[in-house]
Each structure stands twice: as structure tokens, then as C-alpha cells.
Amino acid sequence: MQVIESARNSAVRVYRESVARGIPGLVPLEGFRLVEDALHAGAALEALYMAEKAAASAAGRQLAELARERGADLIMVSDDVARRMADTRNPQGVFGIAAWAPEEGAGVLADGAGGERPSFVVLVDGISDPGNLGMIVRAAAALGAAAVVAGPGCVGFANPKVVRASMGSIFRIPAGRAEELEDFVRRARTREYEIIVSDVRKGISADELVWPRAGAERAILAVGSEARGVSEAVCRHATAWVKLDMSRDVESLNAASAASILMYVLGRNVARWRGDGERKSAQGRRRAE
DSSP states (O other), rough: OOOOOTTTHHHHHHHHHHHHTTOOTTEEEHHHHHHHHHHHHTTTEEEEEEEHHHHSSHHHHHHHHHHHHHEEEEEEEEEHHHHHOOOSOOOSEEEEEEEEEEEEEEHHHHHHHHSSSEEEEEEEESSSOHHHHHHHHHHHHTTTSEEEEETSOOOOOTTTTHHHHHTTGGGGGGGEEESOHHHHHHHHTTTEEEEEEEEESSSSSSGOOOOTTTTEEEEEEEEBBBBBBBBBHHHOOOOOEEOOOTTTOOOOOOOOHHHHHHHHHHHHHHHHHHHHHHHHHHHHHOOOO
């Protein structure tokens, strides 16, 4: 197989451009684990780039075989070109390009409203740190959220640092953009979503939150940046305010930490709701018998 020796090659330029400025519809991936995680999560990998040294390893051969099975083009690059493609401190000589784009926020709401069981969507408001957003996406996928929606002012989901921090979870959970927050929240209310706003100073303790409940089985969990919080466009439609009780004079947690704790609480509440429903259903069947 021919080895690309120039960073000016058109295929290499596409990858570097997707990292530097972003290309709509494409997500850059770097490193063995991230590319493999993306493939296992169902990502539509268009191309796998491998440096000669990485391709010669057992892990490289296995990854190349998996990528080819999924329909990706295998592109060999020299070790020097691989170093120029890298966006990490310790590059492994493995890169990928996946076809992916965020959904429209309204579509995420419609999909969530169509389910039969309680569910919640995480709305991130004004979070510009890619590490925070990536960690929120990863936690949302792990803790049972239906989707993650980012408002204006948020870093893009396809940012390489977001993708790395998410460990490929942007391919595991629906992710959308909402350019008009108030319109998004109004649409959510018309679909009977509760609007639960996270705040560091006011609201009930997370353990006191009564959700889901009969007639309120869909929710938006709104989380803002540590510095500014959730914007007024969302707050004016809040149906509940929730806070995390702090100790040792700690004022707040960063957005990813706070969001993860609240997602755990909501996910636990959903599990309890389902368990109660199943027990009641079983009791009803026994009485009928």
C-alpha cells in the first residue's frame, strides 16, 4: 500500500482542516482507543489513517481490520506526516474521520416525547470548555439521559477535545444544537417537559426532587457554566430549581461534576419509578388471578 509522505496531500489536509477549523458533518478522532471506541459505538468511520509504525503493531493490524470491515478507507502515512497530523502531546500515529453531525434541538424533543417511559434531556447552556462538555456527554450516555442539547455559546460537539473527553460517547447518545434557547424551552413545555434548572444558590436539594411523577414524565435538566449559570431565557420557564448541598465552604462544582451528580439522581429516580410501576403491575396481575 502506498504511504503518503506529504502533509499537503488532499486526504491529510481534510483531516488537519477538521481539527483546526472544523468541517461540518465530519468528526476527527485520534488514538487507538478513541477510534476503536467510536467504531464499537457505531460511528460511520470514513477513513482510518495509520502511521507505518502503528500499522506494524498487533493492535494496529486489529484496528485496521475492524475499520475495513466497517467500510472505512485505510490510508497509510509516514511517521513524519503523522506527527504533523497530531493534536495530542503523545501521538500514537492513529487517526480517523467519522461522518457525524448534531441533530436539531426540536427533533431531540420530539424523539424524547415519543417514548413510553420517563426520560430526561440534558441542556448545556454557555459551556465553552471542551473538557467539561465532553465529560457531560460521557456521563449522560452512562447515566441514562435520553440526549444532550447544547445552546448558543457552547463549544461544538465535534471539537477534538470534546470528542476525546467524551471517549466516543457522542456516537452513543443523541446530541443536538438549539440556537434559540427560549424557543427550545417553549417547545419543550408544549410537549409537557418539566424544566429543572440547576443553581448553586437556590432550589431544593437534589435528594428532595420529586421527578418523575404522574403527568410529568419528561424533563429537561438545564446546566450552565460555573461562572454564569443558566441563562434567563431558560430560567423564566423553570418548573423546578435544584441545588447540590456543599460542605467545607466550597461554593460550587464545575459544570461537568455538578451535571454528573444531578444526572445520577434523575437516573436513579427513573429506575425507582420503573420499579414501582412493575411492582404495581405484578400486584394487579396477582389480584386478577
